[in-house]
Amino acid sequence: MGKPILSIVVPCYNEEKCVQLFVDSVAKIKLAVAYEILFVDDGSKDGTLAAIKKECANKRNEGVKMRYISFSRNFGKEAALFAGLKNASGEIIVTMDVDGQDPPSFLPQMIAGIEDGYDSVATRRADRKGEPIIRSCFARLFYKLMCKFSNVALVDGARDYRMMRRKVVDAILSMPENNRFTKGIYQWVGFKTKWIDFPNCERVAGDTKWSFWKLFKYSIDGILAFSTMPLQLASGLGAVVCTGSAVSLVWIYLRALIFGNPVAGWPSLVCIVMFLGGVQLFMIGILGAYMAKIYLETKRRPMYFIAEASDS
Ligand code: UDP
Numbered sequence: 001m002g003k004p005i006l007s008i009v010v011p012c013y014n015e016e017k018c019v020q021l022f023v024d025s026v027a028k029i030k031l032a033v034a035y036e037i038l039f040v041d042d043g044s045k046d047g048t049l050a051a052i053k054k055e056c057a058n059k060r061n062e063g064v065k066m067r068y069i070s071f072s073r074n075f076g077k078e079a080a081l082f083a084g085l086k087n088a089s090g091e092i093i094v095t096m097d098v099d100g101q102d103p104p105s106f107l108p109q110m111i112a113g114i115e116d117g118y119d120s121v122a123t124r125r126a127d128r129k130g131e132p133i134i135r136s137c138f139a140r141l142f143y144k145l146m147c148k149f150s151n152v153a154l155v156d157g158a159r160d161y162r163m164m165r166r167k168v169v170d171a172i173l174s175m176p177e178n179n180r181f182t183k184g185i186y187q188w189v190g191f192k193t194k195w196i197d198f199p200n201c202e203r204v205a206g207d208t209k210w211s212f213w214k215l216f217k218y219s220i221d222g223i224l225a226f227s228t229m230p231l232q233l234a235s236g237l238g239a240v241v242c243t244g245s246a247v248s249l250v251w252i253y254l255r256a257l258i259f260g261n262p263v264a265g266w267p268s269l270v271c272i273v274m275f276l277g278g279v280q281l282f283m284i285g286i287l288g289a290y291m292a293k294i295y296l297e298t299k300r301r302p303m304y305f306i307a308e309a310s311d312s
C-alpha cells in the first residue's frame with residue numbers, strides 16, 4: 001500500500017454507534033486518491049475505542065489505511081483536532097465529524113477544489129434547520145460580535161469540515177496557543193479558500209456533546225482568544241461616565257444657584273453608586289477573564305496526552 005495522499009482526521013467522543021457508520025459512508029464514496037482515516041478518541045467513556053479498533057482490524061476496507069490515537073482523558077474537540085492534524089501523514093488533510101453531519105459525498109468536490117489550486121476547501125451550513133431558535137439567535141449574535149470586535153471575519157455556519165493542503169496545516173500547527181478556537185485559527189492563517197454550502201444534516205446516531213451553556217462558554221473563549229476589544233471597553237465606558245458626571249455637575253451647580261439647594265435625591269445617589277460599582281466589577285471581571293487565559297497559557301501544559309495509539 002502506497003503512502004496515503006489524503007488523511008481524514010476524525011475526532012470522536014462517546015460515538016460508539018457512529019464509528020462503523022462513518023467508515024461505511026466514506027467507503028461508499030469512490031475517492032480518486034489513496035487515503036487514510038485517523039481516528040482521535042478523545043477519552044471516550046463508552047465503547048468508542050473498541051469500535052475504532054474493530055474498524056482498524058477489519059480487512060473489508062482493503063487499501064484504506066486506518067489508524068487511531070486515544071487520549072488519556074477527554075481533552076475536548078479542539079485538542080483532538082490538533083492531535084489529528086499533527087499526526088496526519090497525508091499531503092492533503094480533511095477534518096470531519098464522525099456523526100454524519102459532515103457528508104462524505106462532498107469529498108470528491110473538495111479534492112477537485114484543491115486540484116484547482118485552492119489551499120483549502122471549507123464548508124458551511126446553508127441553514128440552521130433542526131436547531132432550537134434561541135440557539136440560532138445566539139449563534140447569529142456571536143458571529144456579529146466577533147466580526148465587530150476582532151480582526152478575523154468568522155463565517156456564519158462554517159463547519160470544521162475542511163480540506164487543507166499540508167502548508168495550511170503546518171501554519172495551523174505552528175500556532176502554539178493552548179486556548180484554541182479552531183474556527184478563528186482557520187480564518188486567521190488565511191490562504192486561498194473555496195467555500196461549499198450544504199444543508200444542515202441531522203446526526204446519524206448518538207447525542208450532541210454541546211449543551212447551550214457549553215456553546216456559550218465556547219463563544220466567550222472565542223472572543224477572548226481573538227479580540228482585545230473587551231479590554232478597551234473600560235476606557236470607553238470610563239470616558240462616557242466622566243463626561244456624564246461633568247455635565248450633571250454643571251447642571252446641579254446651576255440648578256442650586258437658580259432654585260436654591262433643597263436636600264433631596266439620595267435614592268438616585270444610591271442608584272448611581274451601585275451602577276458604577278456594577279460597571280467596575282464587570283470590568284474587573286473582563287480583566288480577570290483575560291488574566292486567567294494568560295495564566296493558563298504561561299503554564300505551557302501539553303494540550304493532550306496519548307494513552308494508546310495504533311502501530312503505524
Ligand atoms: N467531539 C470530541 N470531543 C469532545 C466533544 C466532541 O472529539 O469533547 C467530537 C464528536 O465526537 C464529533 C465532533 O467532535 O465527532 C462534533 O461533536 P458534536 O456532534 O457533539 O457537535 P455538534 O455537531 O453538535 O456541534
Ligand code: MG
Binds near residue numbers: 097099101203208
Ligand atoms: Mg455533530
